[in-house]
Amino acid sequence: MFVADYKNGEWQDFRIEPYAPLLLNPANATLHYGQSVFEGLKAYKDGDNNVLIFRPDANQRRLNESADRLCIPQIPEEIFMEGLQKLLEVDQNWIPNKPGCSLYIRPFIFATDDYLGIRPSSSYKFMIFTCPVGHYYAKPVSVKVETKYTRAAEGGTGQAKAAGNYAGSLYPALLAQKQGYDQLLWTDGKEHQYIEESGTMNVMFIINGTLITAPTTKGTILKGITRDSVLTLARESELRVEERFLSVAELKEALDAGTLQEAFGTGTAATIAHIQRINVADQDYELPEKPADSFSYRVLEILDAIKYGKQEDSHGWITKILS
Structure with missing residues (x-):
């Protein structure tokens, strides 16, 4: 060390x-x-x-x-x-x-x-x-929208990778795990109306062909490095991107209407964690299996190819140490 x-x-x-x-x-x-x-x-x-x-x-x-x-x-x-x-x-x-x-x-x-x-x-x-x-998640994950407990609030330490942030999240995450969910979808600490991030990762949704993810400007969300990489690749692929807060109501509406095409987490541990089930207001929604050419699978393949030196690193993301 x-x-x-x-x-x-x-x-x-x-x-x-x-x-x-x-x-x-x-x-x-x-x-x-x-x-x-x-x-x-x-x-x-x-x-x-x-x-x-x-x-x-x-x-x-x-x-x-x-x-x-x-x-x-x-x-x-x-x-x-x-x-x-x-x-x-x-x-x-x-x-x-x-x-x-x-x-x-x-x-x-x-x-x-x-x-x-x-x-x-x-x-x-x-x-x-x-x-x-090895792999952090061996299979797609199940998540639950959390509207009681708070991970971070404006003016707090949400954007810092501070040890205490994780300590405070353990109890509500444990409650969700006992109900059969892998992670929580945290909502804002003021009204619990807007999706912020998941327990170990930033979270993204593709609704009607638009990728939506919470902005990191309020100081409540970690500025994920994988998040930034995915957004860069999304814009290069000409996928429409909106950095805005997705309301719980809008998420539920998309789930009811079948317009939520993809949901996934981004982070160092998992890179891309595909979300298979979402619980909103005590109702479970099963997401359809994604085709191999869906955005989340394609971006995972690109990131892995860059990380393992199988694809040209055009962004200057890789630091090489000769062995």
Whole structure:
């Protein structure tokens, strides 16, 4: 694992260490006050055994945006990128060669002051570790529209990839899982009338030939890197795109009328997670099986081809590490 420490106003002591438990003081600030942000990205291998990383620069920028919101010092780009590259040079043999598999990469920063008191920590630790992974979802997912609990509200930390955001979402997600659903479709925290995102991913709908997804301008939705990639490819394919909030009522109307053509989540873990069943107001709707040439399948195929070096990267999304 790559490790760096923030002390006396600067990042220092950069090193690669064996993956091992951390020794923490019981008064560690993160344990009590939750100053912690993280990222998730993946590395792949192409046919020549080169290591390919998908959009690490975007993850670095988003990590710093999250850090700013939680009063955590930014990690400079050169430290992030060089630490990532050095770690992957060591860990590259852990990258699976099987289709659909990759090396998951987890960068994160957390407070390390041994102090009980409500204030920003003066010391932090930045770390990166990796692990090989396969498919996140083995089959299409079932989701339920959540209109009671709230994931994020305007003025909060919804757009930050903060540890506490996920802690607060666990209980309502568990309730939905007990009812047979894989994830929730979160709605706005004020009126619960508009779809925002799903539990582990941004969410998109294609209604009457138009791709609709919530904007990231209110500060309640994570600026998904896969989301951005999919929107880029959608516009290039001349699919009509609307970044706007889809109301629960409009979603139900489309489901009743049969005009909802596709629904899917986008994220690092799943890339594209096809949605098969949607529960709205305690009514289940089964979506018809998508043909192989539908947009969500085509965009998944394109993204995978870019990530594994099988298709030209015309967007500058891939960082290559020669092995």
